[in-house]
Amino acid sequence: MALRYFHAEPVANSLKSMIPLKEKGLEYESVYVDLHKFEQHQPWFVAINPEGQVPVLDHDGTIITHTTVINEYLEDAFPDAQPADGPLRPRDPLGASRMRYWNKFIDEHVMNFVSMHGWHRMVGVIARNVESGEFGKLLENIPLPDQRKKWATARSGFSEADLANATAKIEYAVDKVERQLGDTAWLAGDGYTLADINFYSHCGMMVERMFPELEIAVRAPRLVEWRDRMSARPGVAAALKGEDRTAPGLRTWTGHVR
Amino acid sequence: MALRYFHAEPVANSLKSMIPLKEKGLEYESVYVDLHKFEQHQPWFVAINPEGQVPVLDHDGTIITHTTVINEYLEDAFPDAQPADGPLRPRDPLGASRMRYWNKFIDEHVMNFVSMHGWHRMVGVIARNVESGEFGKLLENIPLPDQRKKWATARSGFSEADLANATAKIEYAVDKVERQLGDTAWLAGDGYTLADINFYSHCGMMVERMFPELEIAVRAPRLVEWRDRMSARPGVAAALKGEDRTAPGLRTWTGHVR
Numbered sequence: 001m002a003l004r005y006f007h008a009e010p011v012a013n014s015l016k017s018m019i020p021l022k023e024k025g026l027e028y029e030s031v032y033v034d035l036h037k038f039e040q041h042q043p044w045f046v047a048i049n050p051e052g053q054v055p056v057l058d059h060d061g062t063i064i065t066h067t068t069v070i071n072e073y074l075e076d077a078f079p080d081a082q083p084a085d086g087p088l089r090p091r092d093p094l095g096a097s098r099m100r101y102w103n104k105f106i107d108e109h110v111m112n113f114v115s116m117h118g119w120h121r122m123v124g125v126i127a128r129n130v131e132s133g134e135f136g137k138l139l140e141n142i143p144l145p146d147q148r149k150k151w152a153t154a155r156s157g158f159s160e161a162d163l164a165n166a167t168a169k170i171e172y173a174v175d176k177v178e179r180q181l182g183d184t185a186w187l188a189g190d191g192y193t194l195a196d197i198n199f200y201s202h203c204g205m206m207v208e209r210m211f212p213e214l215e216i217a218v219r220a221p222r223l224v225e226w227r228d229r230m231s232a233r234p235g236v237a238a239a240l241k242g243e244d245r246t247a248p249g250l251r252t253w254t255g256h257v258r
Numbered sequence: 259m260a261l262r263y264f265h266a267e268p269v270a271n272s273l274k275s276m277i278p279l280k281e282k283g284l285e286y287e288s289v290y291v292d293l294h295k296f297e298q299h300q301p302w303f304v305a306i307n308p309e310g311q312v313p314v315l316d317h318d319g320t321i322i323t324h325t326t327v328i329n330e331y332l333e334d335a336f337p338d339a340q341p342a343d344g345p346l347r348p349r350d351p352l353g354a355s356r357m358r359y360w361n362k363f364i365d366e367h368v369m370n371f372v373s374m375h376g377w378h379r380m381v382g383v384i385a386r387n388v389e390s391g392e393f394g395k396l397l398e399n400i401p402l403p404d405q406r407k408k409w410a411t412a413r414s415g416f417s418e419a420d421l422a423n424a425t426a427k428i429e430y431a432v433d434k435v436e437r438q439l440g441d442t443a444w445l446a447g448d449g450y451t452l453a454d455i456n457f458y459s460h461c462g463m464m465v466e467r468m469f470p471e472l473e474i475a476v477r478a479p480r481l482v483e484w485r486d487r488m489s490a491r492p493g494v495a496a497a498l499k500g501e502d503r504t505a506p507g508l509r510t511w512t513g514h515v516r
Contacts, residue, residue, distance in 0.1 A: 062352055069358045076351035093334035094320055100327045108366060109404075145430065146367075172403065 003028035004058040006048065008035045010242035012115065014055045016067040016201035018242060020074050020088055020194065023235035024081040032243050036126060041141040052143040067201075068103050071194045083235065086191045098188040102195035110173045111202045113166035117210060119154045120163060122246075127155035170211065173203060174220050181222035192233075200230045261286035262316040264306065266293045268500035270373065272313045274325040274459035276500060278332050278346055278452065281493035282339040290501050294384060299399040310401040325459075326361050329452045341493065344449045356446040360453035368431045369460045371424035375468060377412045378421060380504075385413035428469065431461060432478050439480035450491075458488045 005021060005028045007014035021028055033039045033054050041052045049056045049065050057064040059077065064070045075089040082088065090096050130138060135155065142148040158166075177199060180187055187195040204227050208216040217224055230236055263279060263286045265272035279286055291297045291312050299310045307314045307323050315322040317335065322328050333347040340346065348354050388396060393413060400406040416424075435457060438445055445453040462485050466474040475482055488494055 064352075064355050066359060066362055069355050069362060072358055073351055073355040076354055093331055094322075096334055097322050097327050097331040100330055101324060104324055104327060104365070107362070145426075168403075 002060055004031055005029070005055060006031045006033050006045070006058070007055040007242075008033055008040075009244045009246050010240050011206070012111075012118070012202055013053075013067050015205075015239055015242075016198060017055050017057065017070045017074075018239040019197045019201065019236055020071050022238045023083045023088060023197075023233070024074060024078055026074070026078060026081055030242070032245070034245060036245070036247075038138055038141070041138065041143070046141075046143060050143055052141075052147070068107055068194075068198070071197070075194075083192070083233075088192070088194050088197070090188065090191060090193060095189055095191070095193075099193045099195045102187045103198050105173075105176075106195070106198045106202060109169055110199065113169040114203050114207070114210070116158055116162065116166045117170075119150065120158045123151070123154040124157055127151060167211070170203065170207065171214060173199075174207060174214065174216065174223060177204070177226075178220040178223050181226050186226070192230075196226075196230060197236075200227065200236070204230070260318055262289055263287070263313060264289045264291050264303070264316070265313040265500075266291055266298075267502045267504050268498050269464070270369075270376070270460055271311075271325050273463075273497055273500075274456060275313050275315065275328045275332075276497040277455045277459065277494055278329050280496045281341045281346060281455075281491070282332060282336055284332070284336060284339055288500070290503070292503060294503070294505075296396055296399070299396065299401070304399075304401060308401055310399075310405065326365055326452075326456070329455070333452075341450070341491075346450070346452050346455070348446065348449060348451060353447055353449070353451075357451045357453045360445045361456050363431075363434075364453070364456045364460060367427055368457065371427040371431075372461050372465070372468070374416055374420065374424045375428075377408065378416045381409070381412040382415055385409060425469070428461065428465065429472060431457075432465060432472065432474065432481060435462070435484075436478040436481050439484050444484070450488075454484075454488060455494075458485065458494070462488070 003021070003026060005018065007018060007030070009015075010018060033045060035054070039045055040049075040054050046052050048058070048063060051065060053065065055067065055070070057070045057073065059073075064073050072089065075087070079087070090099060127135065139148050139151060142151060177187065184190060186192050187199060204223060207214070208224070208227075231240070261279070261284060263276065265276060265288070267273075268276060291303060293312070297303055298307075298312050304310050306316070306321060309323060311323065313323075313325065313328070315328045315331070317331075322331050330347065333345070337345070348357060385393065397406050397409060400409060435445065442448060444450050445457060462481060465472070466482070466485075489498070
């Protein structure tokens with residue numbers, strides 16, 4: 001049995017499937033894909049994932065993509081490799097459905113909106129550092145039409161209206177999570193699950209640093225307490241220590257870039 | 259054990275969880291929710307689903323929402339109730355991951371775009387039939403901000419740019435499905451799964467009637483053959499026979515409204 005994980009910096013999508021690998025104690029070969037060099041659109045990587053996106057899990061040559069799918073796959077393929085305090089996917093049907101409810105909410109209503117702000121601040125800089133003619137060629141290498149559009153928009157900058165809409169979605173999510181954490185210790189109930197890992201990776205970990213104007217400590221104190229509980233988990237801490245080649249001035253998730 | 263299923267017409271979301279109930283041969287109480295009367299936003303229904311959306315599964319008082327989540331729940335809760343030709347969710351990890359890859363693609367890149375055209379044609383008519391003042395009050399009853407926006411937009415009409423973008427997404431999906439059906443008999447592999455039910459309910463069943471300009475029979479003959487195989491399944495046929503109170507002139511999915 002051999003696992004390989006192709007990923008970028010330990011944040012967002014790349015972090016989201018790295019945490020379960022660490023939490024489950026699975027050995028894997030780590031392959032860093034340099035997004036600054038557009039490696040994810042280069043032929044060697046597109047041969048692995050035709051959609052040209054990180055992360056990718058390679059399990060004995062079988063390729064799994066999309067983090068929510070990868071994380072469920074790891075539960076199906078390695079059901080007995082679990083943290084001491086319980087499985088990452090609840091074993092009762094109701095618990096699993098609560099986890100999937102939150103995963104769906106985060107995938108569809110959170111991820112892309114935090115991502116837009118991150119792209120606006122960081123990818124915009126990267127994209128603008130490329131000459132126009134060269135940039136046109138880079139766009140041609142992007143397999144997914146939606147991603148091509150996103151890169152082109154990141155270069156010119158997202159509109160104020162789109163950014164304001166994204167912020168409103170993030171505020172809605174923060175308030176929703178805060179309410180849930182008033183009822184249960186973790187997002188999907190009394191146990192830590194893939195839903196917590198999802199929200200942490202895409203929003204909870206960095207929302208305070210990326211959006212100081214939201215005054216998260218005042219607005220969502222339970223979220224802050226939950227985030228600290230997450231960060232203290234050895235599996236999460238191990239994933240966060242992963243390779244990070246982003247130039248320090250471009251690390252939007254640390255709050256360095258506004 | 260008692261199941262209740264709250265739903266509207268047998269199309270899109272409401273159809274998507276009705277097919278598995280029929281395929282699995284599960285007895286359930288059928289509760290029709292009249293969207294023309296905005297019943298989904300009325301207090302009795304919002305007490306069941308605070309998000310004010312159909313369909314909803316009630317299993318002995320436990321409420322499950324969102325069709326992809328409901329359908330996985332049915333697999334977890336009733337693993338042995340399966341069609342004769344195999345389980346709706348593959349039992350091997352790779353097969354399940356292929357199914358979830360397609361479910362995610364359909365949920366995020368197909369559903370809302372067919373829905374926009376349906377809303378533009380049908381819900382727009384329904385919304386415009388309501389007086390302005392009355393419509394404002396109806397909007398206030400809609401729990402989800404995104405749904406409030408969608409209703410308001412449906413009344414005034416979606417923009418040409420948004421409709422054209424939605425059509426482009428549908429074309430992309432049709433071509434992607436057509437390619438897949440060149441490799442495998444069903445979307446997620448050799449067996450019929452929840453992924454087929456998802457695409458059929460949101461797009462495959464009615465794409466030819468709703469978008470004659472796409473010339474589906476020429477462009478996607480394998481999709482047409484797949485659709486006919488789906489429609490011929492007794493479970494699918496039983497679901498399609500469900501209650502349909504939409505005024506015939508408003509049935510966008512039959513091709514009556516353009």
